[in-house]
Amino acid sequence: MTRxxxxxxxxxxxxxxxxxxxxxxxxxxxxxxxVAWKVIVxxxxxxxxxxxxxxxxxxxxxxxxxxxxxxxxxxxxxWDGPIERLTLVRLVRVMSVDSAQTTAAEGCGGKSARVRAxxxxxxxxxxxxxxxxxxxVEYRVFRRRNR
Numbered sequence: 538m539t540r541x542x543x544x545x546x547x548x549x550x551x552x553x554x555x556x557x558x559x560x561x562x563x564x565x566x567x568x569x570x571x572v573a574w575k576v577i578v579x580x581x582x583x584x585x586x587x588x589x590x591x592x593x594x595x596x597x598x599x600x601x602x603x604x605x606x607x608x609x610x611x612x613x614x615x616w617d618g619p620i621e622r623l624t625l626v627r628l629v630r631v632m633s634v635d636s637a638q639t640t641a642a643e644g645c646g647g648k649s650a651r652v653r654a655x656x657x658x659x660x661x662x663x664x665x666x667x668x669x670x671x672x673x674v675e676y677r678v679f680r681r682r683n684r
Contacts, residue, residue, distance in 0.1 A: 582657035586628040589659045593631040601634040601648065608634065608650035611672045612665035616654060625662060626654045632664070 597605045609631050616626045632651040648669070654662040665672045 579657070583627060585657070586655045586659040590628055590630055590655055592629070597631060597634050604646075604648045605631045605634050605650060607670070608652055608665075608667040608672075611667050611670060612652035612654070615665055615672050615674050616663075621654075625656050627657060628655045628659075629653065630655065 592609065594602055594605045594609070609629055612629055613626075616622060616629075630653050632653050634648060634650045636647045636649070650667045652665045652667065652672075654664070656662045664675045666675060667673075
C-alpha cells in the first residue's frame with residue numbers, strides 16, 4: 538500500500554495545477570487583442586487620408602499650379618513641430634489659389650493660397666494661408682459663418 542500511495546503522490550505533484558496553467562491565458566489573450574486592434578486602427582487611420590484626399594494640385598488651373606506646389610511646400614514647412622511633422626499631419630491639400638489684393642502680394646505676382654492639413658482618418662487639422670513665400674497657420678478649421 539505504501540508503494541502505490543507514493544506513486545499516486547508523485548503523479549499528482551508532477552502535473553501543474555489546472556488553475557496555475559490557465560491563470561495567464563486570459564491576460565495573454567487580452568494583451569494580444571489590445572495590440573492587434575491598435576495596429577489595425579492606426580494602420581487604417583494613417584492610410585485613409587491617402588485613399589480619400591488628393592493633394593488638390595490637379596484641380597488648380599494650369600497657370601496657377603506652380604504656385605500651388607510652392608504653397609504646399611510652404612505649408613509643410615510651417616507644420617514643422619516634431620509632433621505635427623511626424624504624427625499629426627498625414628497629408629496636405631491645396632484648397633484654392635487666388636490673386637491676392639494686398640500690397641505684400643504685389644511683389645510676387647499677387648497670388649495667395651489656402652492649404653489644409655489632414656490627420657488620421659482624413660480629419661481636417663488646420664489651414665495655412667500663404668501670400669508669396671510666407672504663410673500663416675490657422676488652427677481654427679471650423680470657423681463660424683457670418684449670417
